[in-house]
Amino acid sequence: MEEQNIPAAPAPVQAPSGNENSGTQPRPVRLWLKVIAALYAVSLIASFAVISKLDDARKSRPKDMDLSKLTGLGASGKNAVAVIPISGAIYQTDSSRVWERGSQQIAKRIASAAAKKEVKAILLDINSPGGSVGAVQEIYSAIMRAKAETKKPFVARFGDVSASGGYYVAAACDSIVAEPGTITGSIGVIFSVSSFASLMNKVGMRSEVVKSGKFKDIGSPMRDMTSEERKLLQGLIDDSYEQFVAAVSEGRKMSVENVKTLADGRIYTGRQALNVKLVDKLGDLQDALDIAGELGKLGKNPRVIRDVDPIDQFFSILDSKLNFLGGVSIEKTLNASPKLEYRWYGI
Amino acid sequence: MNLLSAIADLVDDPQGFIDRAGTRETGWAGVSGYLFGTFSIFIFLRMFSAVLPGVYSFLNVLLVVTAVNFLFAAVIHLFLEMTGSNGKALKLFFLFGLTEFLWVLLIPLGFIARLGLIHPVIDLFICFFVIIIARISLTRRLYSISRNKALLALGLPYAAAAAGFLIVFVYAIVYLVWLVA
Numbered sequence: 112m113e114e115q116n117i118p119a120a121p122a123p124v125q126a127p128s129g130n131e132n133s134g135t136q137p138r139p140v141r142l143w144l145k146v147i148a149a150l151y152a153v154s155l156i157a158s159f160a161v162i163s164k165l166d167d168a169r170k171s172r173p174k175d176m177d178l179s180k181l182t183g184l185g186a187s188g189k190n191a192v193a194v195i196p197i198s199g200a201i202y203q204t205d206s207s208r209v210w211e212r213g214s215q216q217i218a219k220r221i222a223s224a225a226a227k228k229e230v231k232a233i234l235l236d237i238n239s240p241g242g243s244v245g246a247v248q249e250i251y252s253a254i255m256r257a258k259a260e261t262k263k264p265f266v267a268r269f270g271d272v273s274a275s276g277g278y279y280v281a282a283a284c285d286s287i288v289a290e291p292g293t294i295t296g297s298i299g300v301i302f303s304v305s306s307f308a309s310l311m312n313k314v315g316m317r318s319e320v321v322k323s324g325k326f327k328d329i330g331s332p333m334r335d336m337t338s339e340e341r342k343l344l345q346g347l348i349d350d351s352y353e354q355f356v357a358a359v360s361e362g363r364k365m366s367v368e369n370v371k372t373l374a375d376g377r378i379y380t381g382r383q384a385l386n387v388k389l390v391d392k393l394g395d396l397q398d399a400l401d402i403a404g405e406l407g408k409l410g411k412n413p414r415v416i417r418d419v420d421p422i423d424q425f426f427s428i429l430d431s432k433l434n435f436l437g438g439v440s441i442e443k444t445l446n447a448s449p450k451l452e453y454r455w456y457g458i
Numbered sequence: 459m460n461l462l463s464a465i466a467d468l469v470d471d472p473q474g475f476i477d478r479a480g481t482r483e484t485g486w487a488g489v490s491g492y493l494f495g496t497f498s499i500f501i502f503l504r505m506f507s508a509v510l511p512g513v514y515s516f517l518n519v520l521l522v523v524t525a526v527n528f529l530f531a532a533v534i535h536l537f538l539e540m541t542g543s544n545g546k547a548l549k550l551f552f553l554f555g556l557t558e559f560l561w562v563l564l565i566p567l568g569f570i571a572r573l574g575l576i577h578p579v580i581d582l583f584i585c586f587f588v589i590i591i592a593r594i595s596l597t598r599r600l601y602s603i604s605r606n607k608a609l610l611a612l613g614l615p616y617a618a619a620a621a622g623f624l625i626v627f628v629y630a631i632v633y634l635v636w637l638v639a
Contacts, residue, residue, distance in 0.1 A: 141466040147562075148462070154565040155501065161572065162504045166511065 191414040192232045192403045193224035200454065201242030201250065201276050214246035218253035225257035230416065232264045232407030233257070234399055235284060241276025241454035244300065244351050251358060254283040264406035268399035269293040269390070274378055276453035278389070279355055282362035285406060287390040288399040289381035296384060297455035298359060298374035300351040302344055304330045351451055363388065378455065461490050468556060473599050481548060488552025492527070495558030496520045502564040506571075506578055527554045530615040537611050538601050545601040553600060557592040561585055 197217055204213030224230050235254075241247060254265055267273070267281035269289035274297035281287050289295060311317065311333065318333035329340050336344075356374055360367045365388065373387055384390045392398065397412075404413030464487040468475045479487075500519045503509040509519065531554055535547035567581035590612060598608035 140469050141462060144462055144466055144469075151562050151565065154569065158501050158505055158565055158568065161569075162501070162511075165505070165507055169507065 189414050190229050190231045190407070190409055191416045192234055192400060192407060192409065193227070193230040193416045194234045194236055194400075195220050195224060196236045196238070197250070197277070197280065198238045201239055201246045201280075203243065203246045203249070214242070214249040218249050221250070221253045221257055224416075225261045225263055227416075230263065231409055232266065232403040232413075234266045234268055234403045235280065236268050236270065236396065236399075237273045237277050237281055238270035239277035239280075240272050240274050240456070241279070241297070242452060243276075244451045244453055247276035247279050247453045248354075250280050251283050254280070258283070258285075264403065266399055266403040266406065268396055269295055269381065272455070274455035275299065279358055279453050282359045284362070286392070286402050288392050288394045288402060289384060289390040290395065291380065291382045291393050293381035293384075294378050294455075295381060296373070296377055296379035296389065298355055298370070299376035300348045300355065300451060300453060301456070302330075302348055302451050303456075304336070305332050306335055307332050308334050347451060351453070355453060359389075461487060465556070465559065472595060476549070476553070476596065476599050481546070481552070484549055484552040484556075488555025491555035491558040492520070492524055495555075495561035496523045498561040498564050499523065502561075502568045502578075502581070505568045523558070527551065527558070530554070533615045533618070534597065534611045537614055538597075538603065538607075541607075543601040543603045543607070550597065550600060553596045554593060557589050557596065560589050560592060563588065 195217070201214055201217075203215060221233065221235075224233050257263065258265060264286075265284040267284040267287045269277075269281070269287070270293065272294045273281060273289070274295055278295055278298060318331075320328050320331070320333070322328055326340065326343060328334075329343065330336075352374075356367055356370045359365070359374065360370045363370070373389065379387065379389060381390060381393055385393055392402065394402075400413060400415065401411040404410055407413065464475070464479070464483060467479075468487075496519050497516070500509065500516050503519070504511065509515050528551060531547060531551040535545065535550055538545060563585050564581055567576070567584065568578070570576050571578040571581050593612055594605060594608045597603070597612060598605050601608070601611075603611075
């Protein structure tokens with residue numbers, strides 16, 4: 112860097128010091144400084160008035176406002192309807208990623224919302240094609256337990272799709288609101304497994320299995336399914352189906368026979384579902400909120416507490432932006448083991 | 459020497475003030491500058507409810523301002539001494555204190571910001587920019603160096619702080635990726 116040292120300027124011979132000048136005519140700089148100091152004092156007084164007004168406004172605000180902003184379901188004095196979204200396929204997750212909401216997380220949030228004093232009703236905003244039997248039943252149980260313990264009303268609201276396991280969850284609610292074009296229904300159970308036996312024969316590959324019983328590798332993709340295995344699996348499917356039918360029958364106050372006529376796995380639009388009494392009303396989210404408000408004795412257009420965890424959201428956004436899951440999703444698909452599901456595979 | 463006279467001298471004849479004033483005079487003016495400057499910053503932040511009210515809150519801001527300036531003065535002095543420019547570190551610290559007086563601009567700017575005519579962060583940047591210019595002017599006179607070298611010396615601690623922040627941020631992201639992947 113270019114060095115341009117400048118010599119220190121010699122001390123001015125006649126430089127007036129503050130003290131020397133104090134008795135004579137004031138210099139313009141000092142005069143200006145005095146004006147600035149006076150203006151500063153005035154602006155300080157004005158700023159104190161502003162600050163005092165701000166503090167008063169802050170004091171009159173409810174103290175829990177900031178907390179509720181931070182925590183979503185934080186403590187709040189006013190009664191409200193809690194909205195819990197259930198989106199995507201419902202499975203139990205063994206992932207360490209906190210933002211991947213498995214059924215355990217959803218069940219926990221339902222219990223947490225029901226335990227809040229200010230929450231008078233809970234709205235489940237469902238947009239799910241269902242999922243594994245165990246995971247769906249975990250959420251169903253959480254709703255039934257919360258209802259039994261707190262007597263708080265639950266309302267289900269369907270978005271694009273709420274089929275199979277999504278409907279199973281909704282069956283536990285006191286009221287179901289769907290859009291006219293929502294895809295719902297698909298009441299039934301499915302177990303699917305791919306067979307690579309022919310492919311393995313073609314490439315000359317063989318899988319050796321040593322097992323303790325003939326059914327130990329049931330559902331293996333390495334060989335074709337036997338008729339005994341098919342019979343056994345059908346038994347499982349039938350039992351899970353009966354559980355689904357029973358849940359719908361209990362929740363919708365319909366006879367089992369009546370439910371079975373609707374529960375052949377077919378899907379319905381929201382309007383068709385209303386005609387066969389699988390849903391209670393057609394409407395949007397606001398309609399669902401109004402119903403929840405009325406059931407919770409809050410009236411129409413109630414105050415809403417959204418169950419949004421800022422930390423989960425942050426990680427979720429980071430995850431989607433940096434695409435950590437690109438490889439993991441492929442790995443999950445390849446390693447997917449056959450399972451019993453309340454799920455519609457239309458999407 | 460009273461405060462007003464010291465500031466008037468500094469504005470009238472900066473080189474003369476730096477040469478003539480002793481550590482005591484500069485120290486008194488510098489400490490006053492830190493107090494007034496920090497008080498102005500504190501009031502500005504209170505106007506936007508960015509800090510808590512109370513003496514302890516003010517003392518916290520004062521501690522941060524003096525600590526940062528102390529560190530920056532030390533780093534700048536070290537750099538200048540190492541490159542062959544001589545001066546007094548303590549005087550530099552007190553002169554930085556005198557430039558802190560310029561934070562008083564924040565109060566009227568704060569009112570303008572409250573009217574919604576300007577963003578509060580822009581107010582802070584305006585004051586910061588003016589203070590940096592004043593510091594360049596004083597540093598080059600105290601160490602008898604060029605304006606460019608003074609600018610470099612003043613920019614060094616900020617650059618180091620920015621680099622440190624960037625390293626920590628990158629490390630945090632890498633750690634986060636490792637944690638979740």
